Amino acid sequence: MFDSETWSEIFESISKNMLRTVLTGFAVFWGIFMLVILLGAGEGLRNGFAYNFRNTATNSIEIWGGETSKPWNGLPADRDIQLDENDVDALRNGIPGLEHITGSYRVWRGNSQLQHNMNYGSYNINGVVPEQQVLESQSILRGRFINEVDENQVRKVIVIAEDAQKELFKEEDPMDQWVNVNGVPFQVVGIYKFESGGHGMMQRSPVYIPLSAAQRVFNAQRDVDKVMFSFADASVLGAKMAQDRAVRILARRHNFDPTDERALWLNNNVENVDTFNNVFNGITAFLWFVGIGSLIAGIVGIGNIMLIVVKDRTREIGVRKALGATPASVIGQILLEALFVTAMFGYLGLALGVGLLEGIANAIPGSEFFRDPTIDIGVAVKALLALIMAGALAGYFPARRAAAIRPIEALRDE
Numbered sequence: 001m002f003d004s005e006t007w008s009e010i011f012e013s014i015s016k017n018m019l020r021t022v023l024t025g026f027a028v029f030w031g032i033f034m035l036v037i038l039l040g041a042g043e044g045l046r047n048g049f050a051y052n053f054r055n056t057a058t059n060s061i062e063i064w065g066g067e068t069s070k071p072w073n074g075l076p077a078d079r080d081i082q083l084d085e086n087d088v089d090a091l092r093n094g095i096p097g098l099e100h101i102t103g104s105y106r107v108w109r110g111n112s113q114l115q116h117n118m119n120y121g122s123y124n125i126n127g128v129v130p131e132q133q134v135l136e137s138q139s140i141l142r143g144r145f146i147n148e149v150d151e152n153q154v155r156k157v158i159v160i161a162e163d164a165q166k167e168l169f170k171e172e173d174p175m176d177q178w179v180n181v182n183g184v185p186f187q188v189v190g191i192y193k194f195e196s197g198g199h200g201m202m203q204r205s206p207v208y209i210p211l212s213a214a215q216r217v218f219n220a221q222r223d224v225d226k227v228m229f230s231f232a233d234a235s236v237l238g239a240k241m242a243q244d245r246a247v248r249i250l251a252r253r254h255n256f257d258p259t260d261e262r263a264l265w266l267n268n269n270v271e272n273v274d275t276f277n278n279v280f281n282g283i284t285a286f287l288w289f290v291g292i293g294s295l296i297a298g299i300v301g302i303g304n305i306m307l308i309v310v311k312d313r314t315r316e317i318g319v320r321k322a323l324g325a326t327p328a329s330v331i332g333q334i335l336l337e338a339l340f341v342t343a344m345f346g347y348l349g350l351a352l353g354v355g356l357l358e359g360i361a362n363a364i365p366g367s368e369f370f371r372d373p374t375i376d377i378g379v380a381v382k383a384l385l386a387l388i389m390a391g392a393l394a395g396y397f398p399a400r401r402a403a404a405i406r407p408i409e410a411l412r413d414e
Contacts, residue, residue, distance in 0.1 A: 024305040025345030031298035032346045032387055035291030036353030036375055042287045044361075044373030046280045051371055055136045057100075058273045059234035061243055063227045063250070064265040072257045081254050081263050085222045094249045095242055097232040100131045103224030105214045107182065114160075114207065115180040116168040123164060124206040125181055127214025135228050143175055143190030150189075150210040156217070158186040161194030161205035181209065184217050239270035295387055302338055303394035338395025339388060346387045350380055 065081035088103040107125035114121050132138075133145040141162070150157050158179055165174050178185045186209055194205040215221060231242050243266060251258040357373050364370070 020305060021341060024301050025341050027298035027301040028295075028342055028387065028391070029298075029345040029349040029352075031291075031295035032349035032384060033353045034294045035288075035383055036350060036380055037356065038287040038291045039284070039379070040353070040357040040360075040373040040375045042280070042284050043375060044370045045283065047372045048370040049276060049280070053269070053273065053276075055138065056269055057135045057137070057230045058269050059099075059232075059239075060135055060228055060230040060269045061239065061246065062267040062269070063246060064225060066262050066265050068256045068260055069262040070257045070260045072260070073255055075255060079256070081250075081256065083224050083227055083250075085224060087250060087253060088224065088227055090249050090253060091227060091229060091246055095229065095231065095245050097238075097242070099230045099232055100134050101227065101229035102129050102131045102135060103211065104128045104132060104226050104228070105211055105220055105223060106225050107209075107214055107218050112182050113180075114164065114168060116174075116177065119168045119170065121164060121167045121204075123204055125214070126206045126208050127211040127220075128208050129211050132208070132228075135230060139193040141191045141193055143188070145190055145192070146208055146210050151212050154212045154216055155210060156184065156186045156213055157189045157210065159190040159192060159208040160188060161192050161207070163194050163205050164207055165191055182218075186213075234270055236270055236274050239268050243268055295383075295390070299342075299387070299390045299394045302342055302391050303397065335392055335395045338391050342391025342394075343384075343388050346384050346391075350384050354380060 063083070065083045068075075068077050068079045068081065071077050083103070085103055088101060092098060092101050105127040107127065112123060112125045114123055114125075126132075128146055129151055130145065130147050133140075138145065140159075143159070145159055146157070149155070158181065160168075160174065160179070168174070168179060169177070174188045174191065177188050179188060180186075192205075211224070215223065229242075229246075231238065233239075233242070247264060247266075248258050250264060251260075254263075256263045354375065354377070357375060361372050361374060
């Protein structure tokens, strides 16, 4: 394999037919290049959509009150279902395996105005309890999140994100300063990491105040807009059982038909993640199918070209065998040539594909639909090794044909 004469013959053969070698190698190059690009693009799509779950516990269910569409127990349809803290307590005690549960209240059910000195901004103001940080995976950069003392003592404190900090405070340090929330002063106790792209078209973060303060200051009594809970059994079946149990509990408390789909609005994140994974597993399988098809086309090209090489070198092979060359040496030379062409152009396709993906990842900012289009280098290397093995297989059959050539017949070849 490392015989210098063998390699000199291989390079001489390649140099004599450079155009043919380049065209053949390009098929291999293009096959591995397209496989890397397709898989990277698929991973970019997966990462983009997975980004939407970054601040949500994937083993959780969210519930909002709706409006009944069916009469029930003598009560008419079109009744509003307003959730409250008693519903949170009922769900906490009624759902087996429950881990965390929160009720939250959005002030004015829309954007509210924040003010500091002469700086203003419109943001969603969410009244929350401390467990909200666990369910939304908020990363605190400075200070702290809402805690139990804030909630129990109805403290007027607020946690903002980086975008609100820049808009309201400019270059000032916001910690322990006061912000007017719809005219009511709240003290900044924390700043959390804000990643744009996940909070609606305005691309602005929500800000957080204690639920008790939101209810008392803005006259919401014990109302909550949303109940969110996580549970230990994160399977699709477990999520379905937890959801059904929650609906039955709330239907009994608010006296509506449990089968009324408009009475509550539900978002089952376990089912969402499962659907997401199934869709992208299908996309990945399709991309592999297309990419492998490109690789097979390249391998077939290698096999055909090696058959032509054997045909062109029939007389030369006959002379070598007449001078004592063994069938193994003939097969080895043909195989090495096929392996060399496959490995060289396959590596170039792999390197260019990975480099292009890195360039795209650095040049294009991440969004909710596409971000970080990278490929697992281990997968790429395995694909290249499989390509080289296939190239060896493609070269083996022409090599066997060359080894079977009888010297006397080869010397007669024109």
